[in-house]
Amino acid sequence: MTGDRERWDVRHATASATPPTAPDSFFLAALAVLEEAAPHTAVDLAAGRGRHALELARRGLVTEAWDVSPVALAALSDAAAASDLSVVTREVDLSSDPPESAQSFDLVVVVDFLDRDLLARLRHLVSPGGHALVTTFTTDRAGDHPSARWCLDPGELAAGLGGFERVMYTEHAGRAGLLARREGTP
Numbered sequence: 001m002t003g004d005r006e007r008w009d010v011r012h013a014t015a016s017a018t019p020p021t022a023p024d025s026f027f028l029a030a031l032a033v034l035e036e037a038a039p040h041t042a043v044d045l046a047a048g049r050g051r052h053a054l055e056l057a058r059r060g061l062v063t064e065a066w067d068v069s070p071v072a073l074a075a076l077s078d079a080a081a082a083s084d085l086s087v088v089t090r091e092v093d094l095s096s097d098p099p100e101s102a103q104s105f106d107l108v109v110v111v112d113f114l115d116r117d118l119l120a121r122l123r124h125l126v127s128p129g130g131h132a133l134v135t136t137f138t139t140d141r142a143g144d145h146p147s148a149r150w151c152l153d154p155g156e157l158a159a160g161l162g163g164f165e166r167v168m169y170t171e172h173a174g175r176a177g178l179l180a181r182r183e184g185t186p
């Protein structure tokens with residue numbers, strides 16, 4: 001989307017210089033459920049400063065982090081280097097350059113980024129039998145940030161993702177989270 005890079009570069013450049021904050025709680029709960037599936041490769045979409053990508057790398061997954069903001073990706077790379085972790089970063093506008101099937105991962109993570117066209121195309125990035133983990137705000141969240149435009153409708157994510165079967169779902173206190181398995185045999 002035009003302007004996403006500029007807008008987010010400014011936000012990331014003015015964000016605290018302290019390391020990324022703790023991973024989202026649904027993300028951590030979903031990783032516990034995935035222990036048996038033992039994903040080997042992962043991509044964190046709209047990864048920001050890397051709180052989830054870094055956790056995935058820390059757990060031994062071969063991890064990529066994609067984001068529109070080079071400022072965020074530079075902070076992520078610095079944090080990875082400081083912790084002796086390896087995360088491959090890729091600058092991409094996921095809204096104007098949606099994923100194709102050229103590359104696929106055992107686990108695709110999308111936290112606090114809502115682009116419904118991207119969600120509709122997630123299966124192109126997930127290996128057969130692999131998983132998508134999506135969690136973000138819903139419009140019934142208390143407070144006014146982010147604006148409703150960037151929030152799921154209540155119950156919206158419960159409908160699932162095309163080409164996936166639901167593994168785990170929660171919706172509570174203004175957030176929804178879905179862990180879903182792509183159909184097919186690994």
Ligand SMILES: C[S@@+](CC[C@H](N)C(=O)[O-])C[C@H]1O[C@@H](n2cnc3c(N)ncnc32)[C@H](O)[C@@H]1O
Pocket residue numbers: 001004008009045046047048049050051052066067068069072092093094095096110111112113
């Ligand atoms: C609220 S932050 C969430 C970051 C991270 N997922 C997390 O949970 O900490 C949203 C992220 O989306 C990225 N972003 C915004 N528009 C984007 C786009 N069109 N393509 C790729 N990334 C985008 C921003 O740079 C930012 O890092």
